[in-house]
Amino acid sequence: MTEDSPVSQIQHAPLAGVIGWPIAHSRSPILHGYWLKRYSIDGHYIPMPVLPENLAETLRALPRLGFVGVNVTIPHKEAVLTLADVVTDRAALIGAANTLIFRPDGKIHADNTDGYGFIANLRHSIPEWNPDQGPAAVIGAGGAARAVVASLLDSGVAELRISNRTRVRSEQIRAEFGARVIVYDWAQAGNMLENATTVVNATSLGMQGKQPLRIPLDALSADALVTDLVYTPLVTPFLAEAQIRGCRTVDGLGMLLHQAAPGFERWFGQRPAIDDETRRVLLE
Structure with a gap:
């Protein structure tokens, strides 16, 4: 298999997503999917329903599967603080995290961008x-x-x-x-x-x-x-x-748009624009 093969490209594409229970209501996949397409980024953003009892195991497994980070929604925002290796001051003050970054050194970095x-x-x-x-x-x-x-x-x-x-x-x-x-x-x-x-x-x-x-x-x-x-x-x-x-x-x-931008930038290396077109995509 060559480095340029389609399978190799998929394996190297950064993965991110959103975890919660339930997760079907989340508009984050639409938003991040739009940004990935808009900026021609070879990456993927995946919604993942995760039961509370499976949270710790899931967070350990995701980096090994190629994930660079995830958004966190109800009911996991508080629980992820106890599982993270690094917690920002604002996440600690708020008592919850909505953005996780899986660092190259294996540590989980928790932040709150709400x-x-x-x-x-x-x-x-x-x-x-x-x-x-x-x-x-x-x-x-x-x-x-x-x-x-x-x-x-x-x-x-x-x-x-x-x-x-x-x-x-x-x-x-x-x-x-x-x-x-x-x-x-x-x-x-x-x-x-x-x-x-x-x-x-x-x-x-x-x-x-x-x-x-x-x-x-x-x-x-x-x-x-x-x-x-x-x-x-x-x-x-x-x-x-x-x-x-x-x-x-x-x-x-x-607020939904602006809180999503810092995570997208950390995961995919591009600061996304918040404009009327972005709002329109979520309102469709």
């Missing part, structure tokens, strides 16, 4: 956004919310208000991230919007097939930037009402 993707989406969509202009309000206290909180505080937000249906989770975030975080009871979540200049829905409420987000927006200022991590539908009822009130809004699809 916070990066969140901020990059805001700055790309609203270039004049200023994080220290006023308080931020975050609805939700799950894994996605932790990434949002970490990135907003790191960007210079002086006061971050948070509310979650289960208050103890908000309290945990305050304990870990410090005095700039102020906890509101779920029944008073609407009150935390007063004078807030950045408002984020970091829950799945309002997603297609989920319960609606029922928080009164009476206190919402028309000067606020409002964003929703949900992108199905692209314009959620929460964003639609914010638009009626005169707010600038940012949908959640851009």
